Amino acid sequence: MRAMKNARVVGSALLAVPLALAGCAGQDRPEATTADPGTCPTEPVSVVVSVDQWGDIVSQLGGACATVDTVVASSSVDPHDFEPSPADAVKFAGAQLVVLNGGHYDEWAAKLAAGSAPEAPVVSAIQPSDDHHDHDHAEGEGHDHDHAAEGNAHVWYSPTTVVTVADAVTAELSEIAPDAADYFAERRQDFTEALTPYDDAIAAIKQAAGGRSYAATESVFDPMAAELGLADRTPAGYAASSANETDPSPADLNAFLNLLADRGVDVLIYNSQTEGSAPLQLRAAAEQAGVPVVEVTETVAPEAESFQGWQVAQLKALAGALGVPT
Template identity: 55%
Template sequence: MVIDMSFLASPARRRRATLAATAALATATTLALAACSSSSDGATSTDGTTGASGSCPTKPVDVVVSVDQWGDLVSQLGGDCTNVTTVLASSSVDPHDYEPSPADAVKFTKAKLVVVNGADYDPWASKLAASSAKSAPVVDAGKVVGAADGANPHLWYSPDYVTKVSDAVTQELETLAPDAKSYFEQQRSKLTQTLQPYTDLVAKLKKEAAGKTYGATESVFDYMAQAIGLVDKTPAGFARAAANESDPSPADLKDFQNVLADKSVDVLIYNTQTEGSIPEQVHQAAEKAGVPIVDVTETVAPGASSFEDWQVSQLTALAKALGVDA
């Protein structure tokens, strides 16, 4: 099969990367996530594909998911009644810059359902779905929640958006495999129960930490901060530069350093997958001022066994930084 990939060419963006030392751990994380899905929701192979284990009342639905932030959730929602392939299941790859291979295009040709983040985060996946999986419905998280291109694309950090996208995926699965409707309903309820520690932590932080302030090296965590009720004190110029994936001006960097030196924020949210001297300088300024630092990641963190494990770990660290008993 020969597939024309030339239409996917796009300008390179500033790359975010996990340090090379974590690459092996990232691979181990992918396998750990697979093992988790296998033990609870179906058999899983090391290529990121979840296969049916026999309890599904009908033929499993082949699903392709663009990124791991949604991949684990889709696997839990589909269980034995889906074969889920996540294209990017490694924290060492930047979804913005990813250039899919012909093998990735082949994966899409087998899809009966495609799940993408949208909001201009993974446009390569939407293009592959349109060219290689024309008959498959697409759950575009950005469209589900009403996030237009140019909006903050880190939609999985919003608890409300996680709920809406999960509901949309379940609805599509029920349409594609109506004989398994009750099974998918059970899986959706099971996910709600699984996410309860995450949901409870968000509620606790909202009750006890709303109104506290934060600065952030990037907008990765902003939806969660908004859900909790934190107030963003990141200097506007610095935030704009980060959103545009460009370096802030010396004045913008100095503004951020002053905010930290004055302890005008209660916590610094630091994306550990961002490379470069500027975020390092911000981190150093927070350390010098004694401002608590909470590490977050854009993709599922190495060592996390599931989406909820990843999120709960970060929320627990945030609670500790803000003096909330978690």
């Protein structure tokens, strides 16, 4: 990855791997939002966020003291391949704070921040110095890794990263607008409380289903699966082709189909935003074999009221598939 040139970069030390979001379907989400939890004691901070996975979190943290403009706020747009318009560059030019995912996921945003807002502090969930392009799976039919620590760009699925980014955003907002520091501290505490159902669902699944296995059509959910203690049995060849944005070989696809036919995993994690014959074949095979299928999305579901609401809905679906009461 090309290193970002912005003034300051803070975030979690996680690695990155590009993973395409092909043919996503969905509705647009609001691009610019200002939450309304009380009155701001000072002028709101202008914040630009690259993608909506972080945009909603920043809006909750900023409240009435931040005007948040999320550039890619639609589930029909692939952040990897997004081509910003001149109007998007203008958004960055007025930013007092920039929040990025980092890695190869939103390089376009890093470039705009460096060119249009060189003095603005940057909160990046993935630090550029820790970015690595390749993600090598272990050899064999499956692999048991902590993908969040090993290099997965979908770090909003890492609970640790969510907390780290929230803390970093609050710190930057408080430095930019010191008169609102107490306000931002309250918003940060409110966000912690809002995450309680999310934290509880994670704890329940981890306690009751840790060690259970899954396979995935894409690696989007892997950081959360690692947090839950689930064992990843996705065939290595298939996982590698998915990471490289190529079709799996017949042998790799057959290995996955056979895994499902033999009920070699407890659940199939299915990215419902990705088109393609291979994922559809895998889903059909899982359903025929009686392997539960849990749908996840890469971007915030259009019907979700918040980041945590989106995440909790998916966690509850997984808990149901694994027989875990929530």
